Amino acid sequence: MAEPILSVRNLQTYFRPDEGIVRAVDGASFDLYPGRTLGIVGESGCGKSVTARSILRIVDRPGKVEGGEIVLRRHDGRLVDIVGLDESGAEMRDIRGGEIGYVFQEPMSSLSAFYTIGNQVMEAIHLHKRVTEKEARDRAIELLHLVGIPRPEQRVDSYSFELSGGLRQRVMIALALAAEPRILIADEPTTALDVTTQAQILELIRKIQEERKLAVVLITHDMGVIAEMADAVSVMYLGKIVESGPVDEIFHAPKHPYTQALLRSIPSVLAEPRSRLATISGSIPHPYARPPGCTFNPRCGNFMPGKCDQAPPPATTLSADHEVRCFLYGEGVAT
Amino acid sequence: MNSGNPVLSVEGLKKYFPIRRGILRRLVGNVKAVDDVSFAIGKGETLSLVGESGCGKTTTSRCILRAVQPTAGAIRFGTEDGRTVDVSGLSRTELRPLRRQMQMIFQDPYSSLNPRMTIADIIGEPLLVNGIGDLNARRRRVAELLDVVQLPLAYMNRFPHAFSGGQRQRIGIARALALNPALIVADEPVSALDVSVQAQIINLLLELQDRIGLSYLFVAHDLSVVKHVSHRVAVMYVGRIVELASTDALFNTPRHPYTEALLSAVPVPDPRKRAKRIVLAGEVADPSRVPSGCAFHPRCRYAVERCKVEVPTLQPVEGGGMVSCHRAKDLSLSGVAAPV
Incomplete structure (x- = not known):
């Protein structure tokens, strides 16, 4: 495979409120490639959104990227470690939006109600490109057209509250693409949308990715x-990537007990009507009360006393790109 | 299931919200949130209402609970003693004894529990309000209910903030069960929960139904969840039911093009089944400006001239369902793939 466009190694993002410490992201590593989609999946509190925000260096206080590296291959080929940059410095501002576009879950709160959507898209263009007002407006209309907004010449002058949820999310995608980034981070881009609108938005992301060879991080x-979307998948639980691999292996040969349990417990339209679901016992622990050892151990069906509750399991490489953190697999093979 | 009188039967239910403009607040139109909806739910049965946001599924459920006053229609409730009462026109006081028999489970387990009350008080409140039992009897009933929803008795004196989303939803269910209702209206009861917890609550709802013969009106947008809980499913589009069928029939052999498109849009958790989707163009129609004829015709890939002018009505189809589509007889639509 080609060289990665972004490499995250052992990322640690911690929150240190007065009450203690929350290791929101605790040693995540992954690579992004042009034209490919990495899916990061997990339940609430697993650190998937903080991972995205760490890459963009927009982690809210009292959170901070405290360790690891995020190496971005810039458009001119230079390698830059984002962790080493000043989060409000010129280079980071250039990267944010310019090289890495992002779409968040709440299109309502991410768009301003005081400016027309055209103004907002034009602002994003002006931030990163040297263009005249007229060029920016034409470019904005073109972008709105690209993301499938009907009658873009008119819609460019509407306000976000005049648009439906699906259209707003399309505007968010237009904003994210305004400066022609090479990476798109989409954090729960369709969670607030109806299933038919979700299908439209996913289709749109796929189409744009193909046209522009975007590297996509899809968090959900x-x-x-x-x-539906991912080429590779990282499964997160309480700040750690417990398993990562090609999408087909994750769904058809999952190795980590959490991945296996998660897949068994999801309702499916293919299931028998009124069939009971397999469940994962218990619930996600409070961030201040993380279990020692493997954090999944109190809910795990394969719990081995004296082992899983002692030290966190190291990553074990199963095949070229399939990795798992679980004591069930080859002890201490990798770090 | 379906033995004897239905627990609930809704006939011709309408809820219009008036649109007023100008200084004189003249009526210029109506938002037809619910427009002529009819269905019945038998004892021990789950009927799900599904559809996109704005289709009227929540308004329908709120009319049944009389949280909003219906514009027209009958809502007949079969009481314990075998009588049938139309609750649509009852006053607050007349409604009160009936309220005990229909309870609600809410979507958001975080905002639906009073943070200043202990779990025992929250679950016991319906008993207190209805003057049932003394303090000791109420505590015994709360203990029983905690057991039913599989929560430890020790939690009784704690406050809601100490609990996770799944545990809170169990508390909400215990509270809904306190008065032994016949019908529970559950509006998106699992959509705010994590996947691993969602499964626990779905199973609990199924178990409770088997055990005490509860009937559910289940309002949800997630068709996968709906498949796991429902006996029958009603699909709504812009205030009307467009198809009503048994769960099996609806998912495997849908008869309405909108049902087909909804099913096709659901992502299937299997990368080997990345199907070619029917991606519906456009948006859900505006209920204040419902398109002429069949409201779905502007988005329907099978629409013909007749669909633009003539409003279809719900017609029975062979196999037991109902569908509201002019072309139901000559279309052969695809459902979800067969189970593997």
């Missing part, structure tokens, strides 16, 4: 969306 709790 929805295994269905992952199965």
